Amino acid sequence: MTRKYYQITSLERGIKVMELLAEQKALTVSEVGVHLSMQRSAAHRFLATLRDLGYVKKNEDNRYQLTFRILEIGEKVARRFEIKQVARKYMLELSKLSKETVNLGCLDGREILHLDKIDSSEILRIDSPLWSKAPAYCTALGKSILAYLPKSELSEYLSRARLAPHGPHTILSKKKLREELQKTRERGYAVDDEELAPGLRCVGAPVFDHTGRVKYAVSISCPSMRLPMDKVESMQLKIREACGRMSEQLGYSYQENKFSA
Secondary structure (H helix, E strand, O other): OOOOOOOOHHHHHHHHHHHHHHHHOOEOHHHHHHHHOOOHHHHHHHHHHHHHOOOEEEOOOOOEEEOOHHHHHHHHHHHOOHHHHHHHHHHHHHHHHHOOEEEEEEEEOOEEEEEEEEOOOOOOOOOOOOOOEEEHHHOHHHHHHHOOOOHHHHHHHHHHOOOOOOOOOOOOOHHHHHHHHHHHHHHOOEEEEOOOOOOEEEEEEEEEOOOOOEEEEEEEEEEHHHOOHHHHHHHHHHHHHHHHHHHHHOOOOHHHOOOOO
16 A cells, blocks of 8 residues: 555554554564554653653553543543433433433444443443444444434445344344344334343434435443343333434434424
8 A cells, every 4th residue: 555645654553553552452662562563762762752641551460551531532532412402301301211221322333432431320221432433334322323224334234234133132244234234214213122131122213414424323221131122112202202202413404304203
């Protein structure tokens, strides 16, 4: 691949060091060098620089790991997300109505990124940490967004997706997944029926932006024993109504929004 004239090699490699530590948690200087195919001395310089800047620290095992400063940057970026400000009010309403965990997510590559959540007050509850990711194809958040991708983007997603089992009902056939996404689009909501994890059931719906594109989704998740399938219908109406109101606030035409109850 031809390197662009403006690319700064050292900056690129420094960021790759940070990405590596985010994936591997803690590594020695030598291990960083091996992973990134760079000399040990170069790896040490990158790590020492990042440590001086406060992004990396060395633990008692002489391994380097990221500090929470990287999260501070993420939080500053997140605070700029209009969707979090818009969604919070409606998420609180859903939380009060359902007494279950309410999640806000967006598609990040082939995964769902959890942008915000309101935890259930129940002792037994589902916990998806902020900024954590999950495969899009087996989550209500993910299917709510995938169902509305342009055909070319959905085809590209399916061509690259590797459907691996996560829960007892994970969809492992791309043909069946496409059919499930079509059903999701027709009814306006998605269901994760123990597809991501055993005993977990979620109901989600899409949030449209001013261009009519689905960028985000909201879901309610809880132990399947508290959300039998016969209660999904009443739950999805509440979520669709909330998502319709969010979409309107983001500039989507309410008259065209067929997902408000």
